[in-house]
Structures are given as structure tokens and as C-alpha cells.
Amino acid sequence: MGQTITEKILAAHCGKKVVVPGEFIEPKVDISLSNDVTAPLAIKEYLKTGKKHVFDKNKIALVMDHFTPNKDIKSAENVKFVREFAKKEKIKHYYEGGNVGIEHALLPEKGIVVPGDIVIGADSHTCTYGALGAFSTGVGSTDIGASLATGKVWLKVPQTIKFVYKGKLNKFVSGKDLILYTIGKIGVDGALYQTMEFTGETVKKLKMADRLTMANMAIEAGGKSGIFPVDKITLDYVSKRALRKFKVYESDKDAKYANVIEIDCSKIYPQVSLPFLPENAKAAKSVKKTYIDQVVIGSCTNGRIEDLRVAAAILKGKKVNSNVRTIIIPATPQVYADALKEGLMKIFIEAGAIISAPTCGPCLGGHMGVLANGEKCVSTTNRNFVGRMGNTKSELFLASPAVAAASAIKGYIADPTTIK
Structure with a gap:
């Protein structure tokens, strides 16, 4: 029986020729990741094991990205503990500090994650790295603590759903729109504890930034992971960054899938997910006029240079609405530097936007854009749950950088095709 790319990676990492969905395994991990929120607990659990040293100092990533630059005493103490x-x-x-970037943008950029890896992270959006052809998934801090000692993780082999994207993309439609549409189609539990394998003629043409965005939000459909086949676009991205050798896996033609879902991309238009679930997706052009108070363009989902270029192209020569706080957050120092070099920062400043240092910040209601009672925000982040960005009476609308930029100009949720 054929194997999926996910099953092959998992089998290889636990010394087996074959694994099957539902089987419990304990594979070796290539990268164990945690951040300033989740690492302290993981480290405390690790210390309980009595081990003198971690399993491999080169296979652990600690990224202080969520509440930094430190927003309060508690966050400062957390970072100090992890730093020591x-x-x-x-x-x-x-x-x-000056080296930190949002973890799920930073690790691919630095070449820390490569195809064929198993990556676990004490952050649910660790599934991002599936864009590189790796098996990556979020786990609890206690799982990370155990991995620091053993270099392994205990998990159940997931089933795989194959998504086949066909058709030409409409103007301004990006990876964010594809994944919002997909989640809207299957629901927030539509891929519960399953791998979402993204394939098809349309996917083959997507840039790496779009793939990273789609894999990032697999968890929003309940997915255990999201994964893309490795192709020339992947290898072009990885080859100039990879810090170590890697092995490429691909699904067999006779691999068994739990389901195969075909999606006609020609019918997809720029999307918006209405509160309070990512599955509440609909075309921006069909959303009734909804005035907003804030726009956030950034996060591990859409804070890459490609995302800032899209936003800048729409904002160039225009002003954001006086009623809308527009916050731009480059995902990494490199993205910040590239945006400066390309003149994007000048465009944002002249448009009246606020520019932040790399941070998760407002995505989880941390800082740099917390919402007040009754406020509404269009954001390129990945979750719009009740109270996600602040007050429980605020509302969060998920969208692409194009929709977010257009909405910042209009002052209400807007289709980017309406901006002249």
C-alpha cells in the first residue's frame, strides 16, 4: 500500500518502513520550538527530569516573540528565565531583542527548518513548516519539556485529507484567501487531527509566502498539520537558506486518503472571515458596509515581505482613514530591512500607518494594538475568536493584506478591487 508524504516522514523518524493512521509512535524530532509564553513551563518540566543537559543544543529553538519588546514585568521575567x-x-x-522575529516566519527564513523534518512547537501554528515539505505540529509545553530531555515526541499518526486546487486565481486572491475559503468550506473541525495535504495545478504556481500562509492556518480547520509537496519553488527557497542536508519525500500515487476535496479557485474572490470563527468566510465584496477602528498587517500568517509589498502597492499615494489605526508589523528583522530598502516603510509612514518592531503583539491581544469595547478590526492574523485581540465585546475580521490595506483606506471592510 502506498504512503503519503506525512506517513513517510513519520516512519523514517521512528525507524520503520511503514506507519498507518491511528498508530501511536515516538519519532525523533529535528527541531523543538517554544517561545517566551510557552518555554518557561517547558523548561520547568524538563528540569524535573534530572537530565544534566538537553538532548541536542543545535536542535532547539527558543524565540522570544509574543510579548516582546517586553510589555510588562511578567513578560520580562519570562524572557530572563529563558535567556538564562x-x-x-x-x-x-x-x-x-534585535534578532527576534515572529517564530514561524523566522525559522524558515533562517534555514533552521528543511524538507523532511519533524518539527514540534509549543505553539499551535507550528504547522506552518509544512509549506517546506516538513511534518510540523503544535504540542503542549509538557511535550516540549519531554522532548528537551529525550529528543522524541509521542503522537498518533494522522489520516490525510488531500486538497486539490484548480483554476486561475482572480485579482488580489492569495494564499490567505484560499485557506479562508477552504476553512469556510469544511469548517473549523473539518480536518480534526488530520493532515491537510495541499496539491493541484494552482498550488504549483503559488509563491512560498502563500504556501506558508496556508500551512499556517491548517490548525484553524482542526488539522494536526498542513503539508505541501516539495517542488522547484520549495527547493529554490530552501537551497539558499538550509543549515543542513535534507531529504525530500513525496506521496505515492496509490497513497490512501481519508478524503479528496477539489476546489475551483476561479470561483474564489478576496475573502473575509467574520467573527467569531475562521470558518465564517465570505467574499469581501458581499460583506455589508462595516466600519472599523483598526487594521493590523503582520503576524506569522501574513507578515512577510511579499505581504508588505501587496499592502504598500495599495496604500501608495493614499492616506489611511482618520478613524482607522493602521498597524504594520514586519515579521522579522530581515523583512523590516527589506521593506526599508524597497521604500515600503516610507509608503506606510506617508499613508499614516504605525510601524512596529517584529512581534506577535496584537494577534493574541498581547500589546501593540489591543482592542477596546465595541471596536472592530480587520487583521491579517489567523484567529478571530471572542476577545482574541482584546475586549470580549470587540470584533475581529480575518483577511489578506490586500483586503486589510483597502479597508484601512476606506474606513470599512472593502474589496481591494474597489481601490483606484
């Missing part, structure tokens, strides 16, 4: 642990253990991939 990283120094003691001589962790190679420790990022803080």
Missing part, C-alpha cells in the same frame, strides 16, 4: 537557560545550555537558536 539558553546561555547555560548553549542553545544555538536563541532569538531575542
